[in-house]
Amino acid sequence: xELQLRGITKRFPGVLANDDVSLTARSGxxxxxxxxxxxxxxxxxxxLSGLYRSDxxxxxxxxxxxxxxxxxxxxxxxxGMVHQHFMLVPVFSVYENVILGVEPTKAGxxxxxxxxxxEVKEISERYGLAVDPDARIEDLPVGIQQRVEIIKVLxxxxxxxxxxxxxxxxxxxxxxxxxxxxAELKARGATIIFITHKLKEALAVAxxxxxxxxxxxxxxxxxxxxxxEELAAMMVGREIxxxxxxxxxxxxxxxxxxxxxxxxxxxxxxxxxKVSMSVAAGEIVGIAGIQGNGQTELVEAITGLLPISSGRVxxxxxxISNKSVRDRHVQGIAHVPxxxxxxxMVGSFTIKENLVLDSYYAAPYSKAGRLQRGSIEESAxxxxxAYDVRPxxxxxxxxxxxxxxAQKMIVAREFSRDVPLVICAQPTRGIDVGSIEYIHEQxxxxxxxxxxxxxxxxxxxxxFALSDRILVMYDGKIVxxxxxxxxxxxxxxxxxxxxxx
Amino acid sequence: MTAAQTPPEVAQRGFVQxxxxxxxxxxxxxxxxxxxxxxxxxxxxxxxxxxxxFGQAMDxxxxxxxxxxxxxxxxxxxxxxxxxLILAGLSVAIxxxxxxxNIGAEGQMLVGGMCAVFVGFSITGLPxxxxxxxxxxxxxxxxxxxxxxPGVLKAKTGAHEVIxxxxxxxxxxxxxxxxxxxELFQREGRNDPVSxxxxxxxxxxxxxxxxxxxxxxxxxxxxxxxxxxxxxWLLFRTTTGFEFRAxxxxxxxxxxxGMSITKVYVLVxxxxxxxAGLAGSGQILGVLDRATPGFSSNIGFDGIAVAxxxxxxxxxxxAAAVLFGGLRAGGQQMQVSADVGIDLIAVIQALxxxxxxxxxxxxxxxxLKTPAVSTQISKGWAS
Ligand SMILES: Nc1ncnc2c1ncn2[C@@H]1O[C@H](COP(=O)(O)OP(=O)(O)OP(=O)(O)O)[C@@H](O)[C@H]1O
Ligand SMILES: [Mg+2]
Numbered sequence: 001x002e003l004q005l006r007g008i009t010k011r012f013p014g015v016l017a018n019d020d021v022s023l024t025a026r027s028g029x030x031x032x033x034x035x036x037x038x039x040x041x042x043x044x045x046x047x048l049s050g051l052y053r054s055d056x057x058x059x060x061x062x063x064x065x066x067x068x069x070x071x072x073x074x075x076x077x078x079x080g081m082v083h084q085h086f087m088l089v090p091v092f093s094v095y096e097n098v099i100l101g102v103e104p105t106k107a108g109x110x111x112x113x114x115x116x117x118x119e120v121k122e123i124s125e126r127y128g129l130a131v132d133p134d135a136r137i138e139d140l141p142v143g144i145q146q147r148v149e150i151i152k153v154l155x156x157x158x159x160x161x162x163x164x165x166x167x168x169x170x171x172x173x174x175x176x177x178x179x180x181x182x183a184e185l186k187a188r189g190a191t192i193i194f195i196t197h198k199l200k201e202a203l204a205v206a207x208x209x210x211x212x213x214x215x216x217x218x219x220x221x222x223x224x225x226x227x228x229e230e231l232a233a234m235m236v237g238r239e240i241x242x243x244x245x246x247x248x249x250x251x252x253x254x255x256x257x258x259x260x261x262x263x264x265x266x267x268x269x270x271x272x273x274k275v276s277m278s279v280a281a282g283e284i285v286g287i288a289g290i291q292g293n294g295q296t297e298l299v300e301a302i303t304g305l306l307p308i309s310s311g312r313v314x315x316x317x318x319x320i321s322n323k324s325v326r327d328r329h330v331q332g333i334a335h336v337p338x339x340x341x342x343x344x345m346v347g348s349f350t351i352k353e354n355l356v357l358d359s360y361y362a363a364p365y366s367k368a369g370r371l372q373r374g375s376i377e378e379s380a381x382x383x384x385x386a387y388d389v390r391p392x393x394x395x396x397x398x399x400x401x402x403x404x405x406a407q408k409m410i411v412a413r414e415f416s417r418d419v420p421l422v423i424c425a426q427p428t429r430g431i432d433v434g435s436i437e438y439i440h441e442q443x444x445x446x447x448x449x450x451x452x453x454x455x456x457x458x459x460x461x462x463x464f465a466l467s468d469r470i471l472v473m474y475d476g477k478i479v480x481x482x483x484x485x486x487x488x489x490x491x492x493x494x495x496x497x498x499x500x501x
Numbered sequence: 502m503t504a505a506q507t508p509p510e511v512a513q514r515g516f517v518q519x520x521x522x523x524x525x526x527x528x529x530x531x532x533x534x535x536x537x538x539x540x541x542x543x544x545x546x547x548x549x550x551x552x553x554x555f556g557q558a559m560d561x562x563x564x565x566x567x568x569x570x571x572x573x574x575x576x577x578x579x580x581x582x583x584x585x586l587i588l589a590g591l592s593v594a595i596x597x598x599x600x601x602x603n604i605g606a607e608g609q610m611l612v613g614g615m616c617a618v619f620v621g622f623s624i625t626g627l628p629x630x631x632x633x634x635x636x637x638x639x640x641x642x643x644x645x646x647x648x649x650x651p652g653v654l655k656a657k658t659g660a661h662e663v664i665x666x667x668x669x670x671x672x673x674x675x676x677x678x679x680x681x682x683x684e685l686f687q688r689e690g691r692n693d694p695v696s697x698x699x700x701x702x703x704x705x706x707x708x709x710x711x712x713x714x715x716x717x718x719x720x721x722x723x724x725x726x727x728x729x730x731x732x733x734w735l736l737f738r739t740t741t742g743f744e745f746r747a748x749x750x751x752x753x754x755x756x757x758x759g760m761s762i763t764k765v766y767v768l769v770x771x772x773x774x775x776x777a778g779l780a781g782s783g784q785i786l787g788v789l790d791r792a793t794p795g796f797s798s799n800i801g802f803d804g805i806a807v808a809x810x811x812x813x814x815x816x817x818x819x820a821a822a823v824l825f826g827g828l829r830a831g832g833q834q835m836q837v838s839a840d841v842g843i844d845l846i847a848v849i850q851a852l853x854x855x856x857x858x859x860x861x862x863x864x865x866x867x868x869l870k871t872p873a874v875s876t877q878i879s880k881g882w883a884s
Contacts, residue, residue, distance in 0.1 A: 305756065326759030335757070343757040346750045357747065358758035366740045373738075 037404025080158025568834020605666025613778020644778015
């Protein structure tokens with residue numbers, strides 16, 4: 001089916017998110033939609049999927065005018081949306097989530113579980129989307145949750161599939177598999193719209209590329225001839241340097257040291273298995289690994305969010321294994337969390353409140369238990385300016401920010417603290433190239449100031465671009481340690497897959 | 502695709518959050534206003550269904566208005582009824598803000614009121630400026646203890662505060678019955694459960710008593726308004742309030758930020774209990790002068806409605822309490838002069854709450870433009 005958008009305009013209070021946007025996705029092709037954070041990509045797709053009503057413009061499918069009053073209408077018209085954030089019920093199982101709203105029933109409206117499981121299994125097998133239909137969503141890593149979303153859309157018979165940053169959470173292998181799925185769907189005549197910040201991916205899978213900036217279409221590119229640099233320049237409106245310039249680090253005293261740290265889950269299975277590692281002042285240590293191999297738990301062990309069952313965590317020479325999150329924060333650990341919506345911010349709080357979310361209790365933001373609104377505001381204004389959070393309206397809620405801008409807000413909050421250890425989990429997930437460049441520069445600057453930096457990333461490119469030293473996690477253990485200069489992505493990739501020697 | 506149809510705001514902020522805190526003027530003012538108007542209109546229909554004419558229904562409403570704001574006496578009655586509602590509403594509201602549902606204001610009122618009455622009658626010879634604050638303090642502490650129990654159970658064991666507070670309401674009710682029969686409390690020479698009378702030095706003075714002794718509005722109103730100001734200040738100007746709101750809106754972000762959820766749950770329930778305790782004390786020291794079984798007369802439950810209508814904003818709570826107080830006071834007049842049962846008031850109150858709780862109804866009825874969906878949904882990795 002061919003999809004055409006004509007003159008779509010969508011306004012939020014104070015923000016023109018889409019301004020007269022027109023684009024075409026040809027039948028049986030992949031259209032990549034790229035653009036800076038806040039360019040209006042998600043908004044446009046939310047209009048397409050019936051979640052938002054546009055202020056002007058029209059949607060045509062195979063030349064026929066469509067009116068979507070709600071997402072149900074869009075689904076009926078064959079539009080399937082895999083959102084930037086998942087729409088899953090955390091306490092339901094995989095198959096329950098998938099069939100939600102289209103439950104197969106037996107006589108009398110009784111849920112036909114066997115049929116439901118079978119349908120889910122069939123789709124997951126046909127498209128190579130391995131999932132356990134009975135697993136509970138909240139127990140699954142985000143990577144698998146996303147597969148559930150894809151299965152959900154496929155089960156509803158979507159013919160036009162919209163993926164909002166689908167690869168941001170996937171491992172390199174999973175990305176390959178995902179591209180396999182895309183090829184499969186395309187071969188069956190589906191039309192695909194694919195939003196991404198990874199320009200190489202856009203070039204690899206797309207048949208057409210449309211670039212948005214400031215809510216407008218600023219150009220189209222031909223993936224067979226365009227280069228990542230050209231695309232980046234179109235998106236941001238200036239030249240972007242995609243490589244990180246940095247001198248080798250000069251590691252000093254040890255700031256963070258873990259000795260035989262072990263953590264078990266509720267059933268006694270190890271999540272972290274005798275992990276020993278250290279980070280020194282003035283160095284960037286990168287933790288590589290496929291999502292779900294203990295990186296999240298490692299970070300939570302260091303920050304105190306999860307208790308360890310044995311071993312020691314030392315910070316600046318002192319044992320902090322039993323200290324609270326607050327104590328560790330006060331002692332000097334900054335933390336950019338992996339899950340920005342769930343942990344990194346309070347969606348209903350204003351930007352200025354979110355910017356002091358973990359430092360509200362200290363001077364200058366409070367005095368004798370009273371919030372100092374002047375200081376909070378002043379610092380918020382300076383931070384949104386310095387980190388280019390757009391729109392820079394500090395009275396808006398965190399939830400009204402686009403994904404990348406929310407991340408910038410969190411990075412701004414954590415990086416503005418002058419502390420010895422900075423932990424960044426997936427620091428540039430969902431961020432546009434211009435902002436990645438900026439955040440990477442900030443990370444290197446922090447290191448050059450003599451801070452110890454721990455980066456956790458599933459992006460090998462990012463690990464290699466930033467790290468002085470690389471550790472690989474597999475199955476809750478550190479399976480390899482290499483100086484960045486002494487290794488290759490291929491070698492690290494093998495370790496990540498559990499195959500290194 | 503049910504998930505996608507859930508208004509994302511709801512999913513992100515949780516049902517209770519969505520219901521109880523206003524995001525903007527629309528949910529904070531417009532919807533409550535339309536809810537009240539709609540409920541009153543339906544009230545007309547109900548009166549007419551009982552066989553009255555439209556004119557008679559209008560007469561009833563005229564009486565309602567007359568009885569709530571039509572005279573100094575009426576206004577005094579409205580404010581007298583509003584006083585405990587403000588405090589009970591604040592109790593429920595502050596707990597809502599921290600993500601807890603305090604169904605226990607009723608029991609906390611009773612326990613607080615009993616403490617206040619005890620201090621009120623047992624100590625003699627103190628000047629009013631010491632005795633009265635002491636009695637109020639006792640009431641606050643009594644309620645706070647009754648709030649501490651569900652708070653600590655929730656924080657330490659995960660016991661659901663709704664269940665625990667409901668049970669504590671029953672316990673409090675029976676404890677009052679029990680104590681009123683003990684020598685300590687029971688009035689000399691009485692067989693029925695009624696407490697000794699509060700000393701004049703512990704009574705909340707009638708503010709307009711010099712004009713007319715029948716004007717019952719008492720100093721408790723000032724106490725309630727100060728409480729609203731203090732709670733507003735606490736919630737929005739202090740680090741403690743920041744923690745309450747963060748824990749209520751997103752507990753996992755609060756934990757990430759190093760806040761102690763245990764501390765918040767215990768503290769907020771103690772404050773909530775204390776406020777309800779003050780509501781009970783106000784009734785004892787300002788209106789009744791003694792304790793009788795069930796003297797809280799469901800005000801604690803009405804506090805839930807007040808908090809909902811006021812969107813858990815302290816000044817919203819004050820406004821909602823005055824409205825409900827007016828309905829109570831005016832309802833009496835309506836019953837007397839227009840012969841329309843006071844039950845209608847309960848129905849109208851319930852309708853208001855239904856409309857506030859289901860804003861979609863109001864939105865559809867008045868064809869308001871659906872607000873822009875402000876966020877997507879819960880668990881994801883990007884925003
Ligand atoms: N519900 C909302 N209320 C107010 N403003 C909003 C809302 N949703 C989005 N915006 C604003 O609209 C603009 C476009 O946002 P959108 O989420 O579409 O960006 P995006 O291109 O998807 O960015 P990203 O790559 O960061 O996800 C941004 O300025 C954003 O702040
Ligand atoms: Mg987006």
